[in-house]
Amino acid sequence: MMCSTVLTVIAATLAVLPAAQTGRSATPEDDSVRVVGLAITPAQLNSAAGPSLLFEPEELTDGDGAELYAEAARALPQAMNGEQIRNWLAAPLSELPQAQVQALLQQARASLELTGRGARCRKCDWPPFQPGTMPANLSGYRDLARLLALRARLEVTQKRYENAIETIRTGLAMARHIGEGPTVVQGTVGVAIAAMVLRCVEDLAQGPGSRNLNAALRALPQPLIDAEQAISSELKRLDANRQYSEAVRTMMRRQMEAGFERVRQLMHRLDETVAALQCIEALRHHAATHNGSLPARLEEIHGVEGPAGAQAAFVYRVDASKAVLEVAPPKGGRPRDAVRYEITVAR
Numbered sequence: 544m545m546c547s548t549v550l551t552v553i554a555a556t557l558a559v560l561p562a563a564q565t566g567r568s569a570t571p572e573d574d575s576v577r578v579v580g581l582a583i584t585p586a587q588l589n590s591a592a593g594p595s596l597l598f599e600p601e602e603l604t605d606g607d608g609a610e611l612y613a614e615a616a617r618a619l620p621q622a623m624n625g626e627q628i629r630n631w632l633a634a635p636l637s638e639l640p641q642a643q644v645q646a647l648l649q650q651a652r653a654s655l656e657l658t659g660r661g662a663r664c665r666k667c668d669w670p671p672f673q674p675g676t677m678p679a680n681l682s683g684y685r686d687l688a689r690l691l692a693l694r695a696r697l698e699v700t701q702k703r704y705e706n707a708i709e710t711i712r713t714g715l716a717m718a719r720h721i722g723e724g725p726t727v728v729q730g731t732v733g734v735a736i737a738a739m740v741l742r743c744v745e746d747l748a749q750g751p752g753s754r755n756l757n758a759a760l761r762a763l764p765q766p767l768i769d770a771e772q773a774i775s776s777e778l779k780r781l782d783a784n785r786q787y788s789e790a791v792r793t794m795m796r797r798q799m800e801a802g803f804e805r806v807r808q809l810m811h812r813l814d815e816t817v818a819a820l821q822c823i824e825a826l827r828h829h830a831a832t833h834n835g836s837l838p839a840r841l842e843e844i845h846g847v848e849g850p851a852g853a854q855a856a857f858v859y860r861v862d863a864s865k866a867v868l869e870v871a872p873p874k875g876g877r878p879r880d881a882v883r884y885e886i887t888v889a890r
Contacts, residue, residue: 576881582889583748583823585831586755588847594708596759598716603665608720611661615654616683623647628689636700636746644697651690658687662716669724674780678729684721688714688736695743704753707743714740715767722768727777727806730770734809737768741813744820748827749889755831757824757847760817766810767817774803804875811873812880818850819870819882822857825849826866830888837866837888 631644648655661667669678691714698707715737722733744760747753781796828847829838838844841859850856858869865887872880 574877574879576878576883578883578885579745580885580887581745581749581823582887583827583830584751584753584889585835586753586824586827587831588755588757588824588828593754593758594705594712594756596708596712596715596756596763597719598663598712602663604660604663606660606664606666608661608664608667608717609669611657611664612667612684612687612717612720613680615657615661615687616680618654618657619683619686620647620650620654623651623686625686625689628686628693631693632689632696636696636749639696639700641697641700644693648690648694648697654687655690655694658691658717659713661720662713664720667720667724669729672725672776672780678724678726681728681732684717684732684736688717688739691717692739692743695740696746699743699746699750699753702750702752704747704750707747707750708754708756711740711743711747714743715763719768722770723772725773725776727770727773727803730768730773731806731809733768734770734806734813738813738816741816741820745823748820748823751889755824755827755847757821757828757849760821760824761848761850763817765814765817767813768810770806770810774806777803808873808876808880812876815856815870815873816882818856819868819884821850822859822868823884823886826868826886835888835890837861837886 628647631639691710695707695710695714698704698710718733718737718740720733721736722730724730724733744756747756778796778799781792781799784792787795822841825841825844825847826837829844830836832846839861841849841857856871858867858871860867865885868884868886870882870884872878
């Protein structure tokens with residue numbers, strides 16, 4: 544029980560985390576910091592109500608999201624080239640083969656439509672946890688998330704920014720539905736999907752004429768994905784299991800908790816990603832109101848609210864013609880959990 548739980552959590556995380564992002568962001572195969580080069584476009588924060596990155600209650604519909612996601616996974620094209628999709632997600636926007644991407648998205652139209660419907664459901668009733676089994680369709684949900692991220696990238700490339708925001712909303716809603724399922728492995732998958740989708744916000748920040756999303760990012764809940772209930776439930780199931788002696792249960796609990804601590808690190812890292820993106824949107828606002836220049840310090844940004852404690856949480860400096868925003872790994876995390884944004888202003 545213990546080994547299968549911990550290993551499936553780790554395996555699921557690795558299965559859906561974004562692949563190496565050469566050109567878009569450097570994610571080396573070793574344990575190095577992720578380096579992201581961004582040429583942001585100035586965008587002033589509008590005082591009027593902007594877009595939300597989650598669906599509002601009045602936008603939600605009846606139906607069961609879990610059933611629609613399962614149907615979407617079953618409807619995926621059989622001949623999808625996963626390696627090709629990962630390469631397209633890694634490519635700079637300027638090198639995205641638009642015609643080929645559009646053709647693939649057309650083939651997956653039914654799956655994407657079902658996913659969109661699932662994301663708007665008020666409820667998502669996952670099957671009850673069955674000890675010794677994995678939740679169904681995790682691989683398919685990974686593929687659906689990649690297709691959503693690919694569609695958002697294409698929409699940014701084509702300057703269809705409102706469509707890209709809608710796709711991001713769909714991806715985040717799906718991530719929360721999956722991430723708040725009854726098992727820890729679903730929580731981990733939800734965190735990884737949300738991290739993948741949020742990389743599309745990095746693309747949007749580089750789109751000429753795209754909206755400033757600072758307020759929308761600030762409005763996201765914290766934690767964005769909460770797996771604590773699933774963690775508690777799995778530990779309670781272990782405590783109630785009389786198949787093992789108390790000594791064995793104690794040992795298993797200790798090892799399970801070590802795996803769950805990694806899940807908490809990933810949850811925290813996701814929230815730090817949201818905070819970093821808020822900072823980047825604040826930099827876009829500053830550039831729009833200061834003739835395209837970047838501030839020497841985050842404290843110099845006015846007229847837009849950054850994430851609470853950003854000055855303490857992040858390291859920001861101006862280095863020659865670029866700004867560097869460093870996001871440390873969560874406590875106990877790994878070097879590859881950190882991010883270094885190297886930011887210039889597009890001319």
